[in-house]
Amino acid sequence: MLRRRKLADMSKEERLSILRAYENNEKSKAQSKAEKKISDILAWEDNKKTAVEAQLKKFEEKIEKKKAQYAEKMKNKVAAIHKEAEERRAMIAAKRGEEILKTRIMGAKCRHTGFDPNATCGCFQEFSASKCSKRSLFSLKWLVLLS
DSSP, rough: OOOHHHHSSSSSHHHHHHHHHHHHHHHHHHHHHHHHHHHHHHHHHHHHHHHHHHEEEEHHHHHHHHHHHHHHHHHHHHHHHHHHHHHHHHHHHHHHHHHHHHHHHHHHHHHHHOOOOSSSSSOOSSSSSSTOOTTTTTSSSHHHHHH
């Protein structure tokens, strides 16, 4: 009430001047309050962005590590496959050598004895004296003949 009396006693210009000052004061309070809230929101946003970016970087590093591990695993598999293929080739080469040697021995034996491998006796596939009496001559001497 006291304020109203004071306002009533003042002139119109004085009252308008006081009202403008009050209005400007309230506007500046509202403005600074809004600016503080906007500043707080910007800080919150920056904090959240930084956290998400750190999380993304960590995830990417984890993926790169797994990718490298998987690549190493695949390289090891390729090396194991190559090793096994080499072993198989070596086994085939050894078997081929054995078969060639058997064929050379049989050829030398046939030339020496005059034996026909396509004759009625069906034991040509395996060279053992127990299978055929005609082949009792088969021994290491055939290896000497080949040399």
